Amino acid sequence: MTLNESPGHRSGLFVCTFVGLRNRQDIIVARATPAGVGAVAVVRVSGQGVFELVDRMLKKPVSNAGSHTVHFRALWDEQGLIDEALLTVFRDPSGYTGDDTIEISTHGSPYIVDRLIQALCRLGARPAEAGEFTLRAFLNGKLDLAQAEAVADVISAESAASHQAAMAQLRGGISAEISLLRTRLIDFAGLIELELDFSEEDVEFAKRDELMQSLSETLQKVQLLLQTFAQGNAVKEGVQVVLAGRPNAGKSTLFNLLLQEERAIVSDIAGTTRDALEDVITIEGLRFRLIDTAGIREATDTIEKLGIERTYKYLEGGAMALYVADMAESTPDVLEEDLRALSGKTQHLLVLGNKIDLLGEWDAQVWKEAALAGGSGSFLALSGKNADDRQRLKTFLLENSAFKPISGDLTLITNQRHFHAFLLAESALKRVIVAVQNGTSKELLAFDLREALAALGEVTGEITTDDLLDSIFSKFCIGK
Amino acid sequence: MTLNESPGHRSGLFVCTFVGLRNRQDIIVARATPAGVGAVAVVRVSGQGVFELVDRMLKKPVSNAGSHTVHFRALWDEQGLIDEALLTVFRDPSGYTGDDTIEISTHGSPYIVDRLIQALCRLGARPAEAGEFTLRAFLNGKLDLAQAEAVADVISAESAASHQAAMAQLRGGISAEISLLRTRLIDFAGLIELELDFSEEDVEFAKRDELMQSLSETLQKVQLLLQTFAQGNAVKEGVQVVLAGRPNAGKSTLFNLLLQEERAIVSDIAGTTRDALEDVITIEGLRFRLIDTAGIREATDTIEKLGIERTYKYLEGGAMALYVADMAESTPDVLEEDLRALSGKTQHLLVLGNKIDLLGEWDAQVWKEAALAGGSGSFLALSGKNADDRQRLKTFLLENSAFKPISGDLTLITNQRHFHAFLLAESALKRVIVAVQNGTSKELLAFDLREALAALGEVTGEITTDDLLDSIFSKFCIGK
Numbered sequence: 001m002t003l004n005e006s007p008g009h010r011s012g013l014f015v016c017t018f019v020g021l022r023n024r025q026d027i028i029v030a031r032a033t034p035a036g037v038g039a040v041a042v043v044r045v046s047g048q049g050v051f052e053l054v055d056r057m058l059k060k061p062v063s064n065a066g067s068h069t070v071h072f073r074a075l076w077d078e079q080g081l082i083d084e085a086l087l088t089v090f091r092d093p094s095g096y097t098g099d100d101t102i103e104i105s106t107h108g109s110p111y112i113v114d115r116l117i118q119a120l121c122r123l124g125a126r127p128a129e130a131g132e133f134t135l136r137a138f139l140n141g142k143l144d145l146a147q148a149e150a151v152a153d154v155i156s157a158e159s160a161a162s163h164q165a166a167m168a169q170l171r172g173g174i175s176a177e178i179s180l181l182r183t184r185l186i187d188f189a190g191l192i193e194l195e196l197d198f199s200e201e202d203v204e205f206a207k208r209d210e211l212m213q214s215l216s217e218t219l220q221k222v223q224l225l226l227q228t229f230a231q232g233n234a235v236k237e238g239v240q241v242v243l244a245g246r247p248n249a250g251k252s253t254l255f256n257l258l259l260q261e262e263r264a265i266v267s268d269i270a271g272t273t274r275d276a277l278e279d280v281i282t283i284e285g286l287r288f289r290l291i292d293t294a295g296i297r298e299a300t301d302t303i304e305k306l307g308i309e310r311t312y313k314y315l316e317g318g319a320m321a322l323y324v325a326d327m328a329e330s331t332p333d334v335l336e337e338d339l340r341a342l343s344g345k346t347q348h349l350l351v352l353g354n355k356i357d358l359l360g361e362w363d364a365q366v367w368k369e370a371a372l373a374g375g376s377g378s379f380l381a382l383s384g385k386n387a388d389d390r391q392r393l394k395t396f397l398l399e400n401s402a403f404k405p406i407s408g409d410l411t412l413i414t415n416q417r418h419f420h421a422f423l424l425a426e427s428a429l430k431r432v433i434v435a436v437q438n439g440t441s442k443e444l445l446a447f448d449l450r451e452a453l454a455a456l457g458e459v460t461g462e463i464t465t466d467d468l469l470d471s472i473f474s475k476f477c478i479g480k
Numbered sequence: 481m482t483l484n485e486s487p488g489h490r491s492g493l494f495v496c497t498f499v500g501l502r503n504r505q506d507i508i509v510a511r512a513t514p515a516g517v518g519a520v521a522v523v524r525v526s527g528q529g530v531f532e533l534v535d536r537m538l539k540k541p542v543s544n545a546g547s548h549t550v551h552f553r554a555l556w557d558e559q560g561l562i563d564e565a566l567l568t569v570f571r572d573p574s575g576y577t578g579d580d581t582i583e584i585s586t587h588g589s590p591y592i593v594d595r596l597i598q599a600l601c602r603l604g605a606r607p608a609e610a611g612e613f614t615l616r617a618f619l620n621g622k623l624d625l626a627q628a629e630a631v632a633d634v635i636s637a638e639s640a641a642s643h644q645a646a647m648a649q650l651r652g653g654i655s656a657e658i659s660l661l662r663t664r665l666i667d668f669a670g671l672i673e674l675e676l677d678f679s680e681e682d683v684e685f686a687k688r689d690e691l692m693q694s695l696s697e698t699l700q701k702v703q704l705l706l707q708t709f710a711q712g713n714a715v716k717e718g719v720q721v722v723l724a725g726r727p728n729a730g731k732s733t734l735f736n737l738l739l740q741e742e743r744a745i746v747s748d749i750a751g752t753t754r755d756a757l758e759d760v761i762t763i764e765g766l767r768f769r770l771i772d773t774a775g776i777r778e779a780t781d782t783i784e785k786l787g788i789e790r791t792y793k794y795l796e797g798g799a800m801a802l803y804v805a806d807m808a809e810s811t812p813d814v815l816e817e818d819l820r821a822l823s824g825k826t827q828h829l830l831v832l833g834n835k836i837d838l839l840g841e842w843d844a845q846v847w848k849e850a851a852l853a854g855g856s857g858s859f860l861a862l863s864g865k866n867a868d869d870r871q872r873l874k875t876f877l878l879e880n881s882a883f884k885p886i887s888g889d890l891t892l893i894t895n896q897r898h899f900h901a902f903l904l905a906e907s908a909l910k911r912v913i914v915a916v917q918n919g920t921s922k923e924l925l926a927f928d929l930r931e932a933l934a935a936l937g938e939v940t941g942e943i944t945t946d947d948l949l950d951s952i953f954s955k956f957c958i959g960k
Contacts (some may be wrong), residue, residue, distance in 0.1 A: 031518075032520040032588070033518050033519070033520055033522065033588065034513060034514045034515065034516035034517060034518035034521070034588060034825045035514065035516070035518075035522065036514035036515070036516065037514060037525070037636065038512065038513050038515075038957060038959065038960075039512040039513070039613070039635070039956075039958075040512040040522050040524075040959070041513065041514070042522065044520075064632065068549055068550040068551070069549055070548040070570075071548070080644060080647075081644075081647050083634070084569075084647075084650070087552055088566075088568065090550075097645070104525075105584075107584075107631065108513065108514060108635055108957075108960075109632045109634060109635045109636065109637055109638075109643070110641070111637055111638050112634070112637075112643070151587070154587045154589060154592070155517060155519070156517065156589065157589055157591055158590075159591070163560075163589070163591055163592070163595075165559050165561060171561075171564075176950065187705055213927075226609055239865070265813060270932075277621075352825065475520055476519075478517035478519075478589070479516065479518065480520075480588070
């Protein structure tokens with residue numbers, strides 16, 4: 001396999017292979033605002049010819065209106081007046097999708113929205129599929145793929161940290177990083193391609209020391225990005241914290257203490273609590289998903305039946321373990337024994353020594369030593385009866401979450417797909433480096449380099465397939 | 481009591497007494513789109529100084545932008561970037577409220593909307609109360625009160641007929657009717673006021689024959705409008721249909737037949753089914769609320785316990801009664817007896833003779849005669865087992881609902897408040913007519929005329945009070 005690219009026309013190499021999962025010529029329409037009754041609803045309709053189509057519902061046209069202007073109009077169908085609405089005109093290429101678009105802001109009545117969409121469809125529009133407006137924005141070059149994916153993340157972000165990471169990606173943070181890496185490698189790929197064309201003469205257009213320099217810098221950057229994924233994922237999905245501890249150690253008291261303020265806020269958001277055993281709190285913008293396996297644990301008190309099997313599954317997924325010890329009723333030996341069963345499975349084992357109000361600080365020191373001996377990374381003595389310990393508990397969780405506040409210039413990988421693409425790039429880059437070092441065949445070198453470029457290009461969508469686009473955009477909401 | 485008005489400055493007479501339930505100078509802010517996650521959310525912020533306030537969140541101002549223009553901007557608070565959004569600028573007096581307004585179209589994330597509203601409030605805006613944007617539109621003379629009320633009706637309309645009635649009112653249908661009536665009467669009120677000023681000379685500026693002509697035309701129009709209320713109310717709230725009939729007459733079968741298609745549609749709309757005993761179907765754009773009192777009725781089968789007491793309450797409220805007779809198992813005599821118990825309470829008594837498949841059409845004739853003898857207005861023989869009878873049943877209900885499709889120029893009263901104001905106007909007008917006919921004192925004449933004018937003015941809001949406005953607008957959604 002040879003590469004068919006020279007540096008002069010590199011854009012020809014990794015073109016988007018997408019040709020048309022859906023018909024891009026169609027005029028598409030969807031409600032863009034959430035379902036339900038409200039003051040205002042927005043219906044988005046987009047595609048070539050949309051102005052003429054919408055004009056057919058109006059007594060006074062908008063097709064001659066300038067981009068980014070708003071017009072009050074009565075909308076009519078064959079049954080009569082649908083609504084009086086505000087129509088915002090976006091002309092190719094300056095709107096969200098890049099295509100001609102009208103956003104119709106109606107009274108927030110589901111009846112009106114349904115009737116309007118039906119009327120537009122009778123005139124020739126078709127209902128948009130999930131994410132189709134953003135897909136068009138991507139296909140029209142308004143966003144790259146990582147930015148398009150960030151749109152969905154921005155919409156679903158529920159905490160300050162996840163919102164910040166998504167906004168950074170939307171504004172092109174990750175794309176900028178990759179683009180820089182890729183451009184330099186594409187230059188080398190082009191030179192090696194030239195060498196293949198002149199293979200009988202055994203020339204080296206690509207200087208090997210410069211290539212190695214570039215490869216190792218790229219690999220380093222890719223590995224740095226890979227390392228951000230644990231944090232990026234925690235930021236996006238929340239940090240999982242598995243609760244453990246013997247019955248009556250005071251877990252419920254401590255977690256009621258922790259949750260009392262946030263619970264009301266959390267319950268506003270549909271779907272935050274995924275099952276009855278999970279609770280979510282947000283500490284300084286970072287979400288923690290507290291998973292209680294108490295139901296199992298409290299059946300008996302043998303170690304094996306402490307719900308450990310279930311806890312293990314979470315720990316394997318990267319969750320933190322938070323063990324609560326009853327310092328008044330249990331013993332440090334029991335704590336140490338319990339921790340040893342847990343500690344092999346996680347590097348994130350924290351211990352709360354409860355009921356400090358019944359102990360002296362000096363006694364707690366023995367417990368702390370047992371915790372560290374058992375494998376815990378950190379220990380906090382506190383009392384669930386002391387309201388002031390709430391803030392100490394929150395700080396303890398935050399400090400031990402391995403989460404650092406995101407600085408303005410740190411790019412986080414938050415997306416599983418990007419993580420896997422970077423993993424592929426990493427292994428391909430390592431192979432290229434070995435190939436250069438060993439002077440192995442240029443064909444293999446070119447092949448591995450191409451694979452690394454492809455993996456990086458998948459993140460921004462410079463390389464893509466219909467299936468990939470379908471799988472990405474089908475997770476969007478309709479109307480976006 | 482005298483009138484202080486002459487025809488030359490009549491607008492001074494019935495000024496809006498509203499002075500400021502809430503502070504009109506505040507900048508108010510609210511989410512305008514339904515709660516929840518979506519592609520787009522709209523936050524509306526309105527009031528004097530709003531452009532300067534919003535500018536403080538932007539790196540590039542919008543305060544110099546023209547009305548009805550749209551601007552892509554990044555929005556910032558002290559924590560950082562909130563979102564990239566579209567800002568639509570409406571300048572006093574051309575937007576919805578009449579005040580300077582910005583509508584901010586963000587990504588449809590509850591997190592972003594909350595953070596944006598909080599940021600705006602920290603800069604000096606305050607959360608808008610329910611209906612406050614529309615209240616301002618009313619106070620700024622963009623809408624009269626009947627139109628403002630129509631906004632809420634438009635939003636909550638769930639059928640073609642109720643939507644049409646609300647749109648007609650929003651476009652000023654009822655206001656136009658009243659305004660015409662009121663203007664002529666105000667002319668006469670002014671002339672009679674003049675007569676009172678010259679009362680010692682016993683002059684008549686208001687020609688009594690012309691006054692009588694105008695009064696009787698106004699009365700006639702008011703009575704016509706009053707008559708539309710039954711239909712208007714049915715259009716807005718749906719026609720109530722109380723189901724009656726002995727156990728096992730086949731009610732369930734008939735109503736499953738009727739409901740089978742619509743049930744899925746109906747269940748999409750939150751709150752349509754008000755309790756477990758109620759079902760809603762829409763026939764040609766008109767809603768029918770089917771109320772089943774079967775739970776009571778099936779306890780025993782004595783007439784008194786047929787749920788009649790409960791049924792009576794609905795019938796007194798204007799509901800139709802729909803009695804199902806089992807023509808295979810019961811007898812025409814039982815039908816006639818049951819109907820007599822119902823017929824005194826309603827003029828809307830319909831009978832369905834079920835199980836026609838087990839009878840000949842000729843036998844059904846006897847049942848029809850019994851139904852009419854018992855006081856039923858209409859009779860339909862059918863079979864719940866015959867799917868084709870579904871359409872016949874729907875047509876039967878529609879034809880007997882006293883509902884006529886609304887023609888373009890018929891104004892319907894759909895609002896209880898308007899109905900009561902027109903009732904007051906009617907009785908005052910009748911007193912004025914008697915006063916003119918009997919030549920009673922001009923003071924009384926003026927007093928009654930003033931009452932009629934006040935009642936009419938209440939509908940459009942030319943006469944109003946804080947309490948009235950509060951009660952009207954508090955029923956709106958926030959953000960409208």
